[in-house]
Amino acid sequence: NAGVMQNPRHLVRRRGQxxxxxxxxxxxxxxxxxxxQLPEEGLKFxxxxxxxxxxxxxxxxxxxxxxxxxxxxxxxxxxxxxxxGDSAAYFCASSLxxxxxxxxxxxxxTRLTVT
Amino acid sequence: AxxxxxxxxxxxxxxxxxxxxxxxxxxxxPPYLFWYVQYPNQGLQLLxxxxxxxxxxxxxxxxxxxxxxxxxxxHLTKPSAHMSDAAEYFCAVSTNTGNxxxxxxxxxxxxIP
Numbered sequence: 001n002a003g004v005m006q007n008p009r010h011l012v013r014r015r016g017q018x019x020x021x022x023x024x025x026x027x028x029x030x031x032x033x034x035x036x037q038l039p040e041e042g043l044k045f046x047x048x049x050x051x052x053x054x055x056x057x058x059x060x061x062x063x064x065x066x067x068x069x070x071x072x073x074x075x076x077x078x079x080x081x082x083x084x085g086d087s088a089a090y091f092c093a094s095s096l097x098x099x100x101x102x103x104x105x106x107x108x109x110t111r112l113t114v115t
Numbered sequence: 116a117x118x119x120x121x122x123x124x125x126x127x128x129x130x131x132x133x134x135x136x137x138x139x140x141x142x143x144x145p146p147y148l149f150w151y152v153q154y155p156n157q158g159l160q161l162l163x164x165x166x167x168x169x170x171x172x173x174x175x176x177x178x179x180x181x182x183x184x185x186x187x188x189x190h191l192t193k194p195s196a197h198m199s200d201a202a203e204y205f206c207a208v209s210t211n212t213g214n215x216x217x218x219x220x221x222x223x224x225x226x227i228p
Contacts, residue, residue, distance in 0.1 A: 004158070041220065042218055042220035043218045045215075045218075048214070055214070056215060091159070097214055098214075100210050100215070101147045101164075101211070103161050103164050104149075104161075106158035108158045109156075109158055111156075
């Protein structure tokens with residue numbers, strides 16, 4: 001009964017490279033959320049997706065960041081041309097959806113370091 | 116729009132003492148409220164939730180929280196702190212429209228032996 005699976009746990013990229021973060025939601029969950037966490041800061045919402053649809057991307061930077069949740073396979077958060085300021089922990093969460101009373105279940109995060 | 120305010124970014128208590136972590140919310144519609152705990156280098160784990168019904172909800176690890184509509188609060192308590200309770204705690208709110216979750220900035224709990 002696997003929970004939310006994120007990989008890799010740690011990712012090191014040089015400035016200008018691309019980072020791909022993967023998230024497999026809990027079985028039966030069709031709603032996926034991505035959050036970013038910086039040291040000593042809270043969770044910053046980035047994007048909310050359902051299968052094949054972006055529902056809310058109001059927290060995503062307009063450039064270099066994109067997310068998808070295809071019909072088959074994991075959700076992907078993609079950061080192009082990474083900069084040092086992108087270094088953070090990125091968390092994925094999933095839920096059953098419904099009326100908002102279904103709680104989020106979180107993965108253990110991907111810690112991105114940009115050198 | 117919904118929002119959450121957690122008063123006190125850092126709280127220290129002695130082992131065995133009462134734990135009280137404060138959370139106030141803002142919502143124009145009936146809220147759903149959640150508390151999560153985060154241990155170092157891990158994701159967030161659900162402690163408890165309030166959706167409807169009884170306003171005093173019990174969670175894991177001896178924690179409980181009470182929904183007080185008149186005070187727009189959902190404070191987290193535990194009668195006796197344990198060393199293993201040292202972690203970051205997040206309060207969150209959602210509603211029955213939009214499936215969006217709003218998190219507070221977190222409270223770091225330190226337990227002093």
